[in-house]
Amino acid sequence: MIVTILDVVIAGLLLGGLYALIAMGLSLQYGVARVLNISHGEFIMLGGMTTWTLFTVFGLNPLLSLVVCGPLAFLLGFIIHRTLFKRLLSSSASPGIFESNSMLASFGLLFIIQNLASIYWGPEIRAYSYLRFPISLAGALFGANRLVTLGVALVIGLAFYLFVARTRLGKAIRAAAQDPATAGLMGVNINTVLALCFGLGAALAAIAGVLISISYPVNTSMGMEYTIIAIIVVVLGGLGSIPGSFIGGFLLGVVGSIVIYIDPLLSLAAYYLIFIVLLLVRPTGIMGK
């Protein structure tokens, strides 16, 4: 019994680590840059598929592919914000209009990225074998690949949190999240900070994608599911709260793993149920004000 509970909890933490990374990325994009980025999952997919190609064609170690995919996704996100969303921001009459316009634009991005990827990679489900041997943890067996995934997710998540909480640039990001106009008056280069946040969010998504491909099969239509999970976690943690997203990710991971233990088919339905109840009862989330 105790072994089963441990089994479920650790499996939940493994899932939660990934969810936390994904949600922190979206939290930056929505909490600071005010873009509810529906194409978030597509950056995850790009990270996963690129890693698969690098591994199977060039034999590149997936952990090294983190160093390739992260910066590339950052650059892509930065450029997208500099061109597309900056233009939308200046043409939208109010923050509310920008929110719905930018969300629709991100739908456009979703269709563009996903279908370009499908044209290039095709619809097949891809998987590769890396560190596929079991390790015993408190009596339960776990794949080494999953433990590596959790470890890397934790390190990157914490590093990222420290970056936002402790550095000067992190302070500028938090200021922009609170009140972009005033932050701009206080000397924060607001356009650069917003683009930076969007880029960082994309990088976190791609990194999560790399990690997902180490443990799970990937394909070009995997993005939407992760986008919705990211939205759920972000609402769960409180819109715009980065620690909230981090904690919320692990929370949802554990809940997910419990439901998967009961009936694997119900895990997504359970997420939505939590989400719907949460929206009705406490729309500000666990860490929101």
Added chain:
Amino acid sequence: MLLVVLLLLAGLPRFASLYNVVLVTSILMYIILTQSWVLFSGPTGYMSLATAAFFGVGIYTAAILGWKLPLPVVIVTAGLLSSLLALVVGALTLRLRGIYFIIFTLGLVELIKNVVLWHAIKFTGARGRFVVLVDNNTIYYLMLFILVVLLLTTYLIRRSRYGLAMRSIGEDEEAAAHVGVNVTMVKVITFAISASFMGAVGAIIATRWTYIDPYIAFKSLYSFMPVLMAIFGGMGQLYGPILGAAVFAYLEEVLITKFPYYYMLLFGVILLVTILYLPDGLVGLVQRLRRGGWARGQHANT
């Protein structure tokens, strides 16, 4: 003008080929989905992504009841069930503002899809269901009939005090409540009316598909299409969304079987271009051109 078009459409099966009848049926379906989406989301400004949920409920109604009951009864039941769902969902969620409402409706589609899938696999052992077949001309005329009813409803609502109340909600909800509009009632009822058309259309089109499963019936694309079609056409005029729906439905019919990825790619590009450069959609573009060129107008001001 509208009457002439409707009369032409009514006579279509007499002189057009079967392929064209089927094509026009698809176009009519998208026009109804888009126009009923606009009926609620246009004036109130609440962007609903629940279209696929109501559409899917209609599809499943046809799949389950279609074998036992006559088609008109099935269609009416589908409309009623969809509007019932909308009443419940609306009463629960329409106090959520802006982005929360959008996320909620998006989640609703996925929730229903997963629950139906779970039920299908757990209790019936199969993922999908077969739907009773109906001949193409019947489907076509039913679609046309629903469209006429929808256009009439839209027209009547627009002209009534009720339509005015809806527009006042879109402009400033608090002010509307203060001058005595029963805000929640108006929103929930309109949401239900718009959902009933989506459900009815789902029930009709399901009979053409013959086989359905949760992934087909509750495809979230059906939530996004009406939004894109309405924005692309332009929501300022009654015929804007109709124009947008017609263009896209035609594009889909021509492209999707041969080049599905390119069709979806084009879909994304058009969405981006519309948001960036055509805030008032095709209708806005036409009006701008009619006024004798945009650039000249600007010169006159300076």
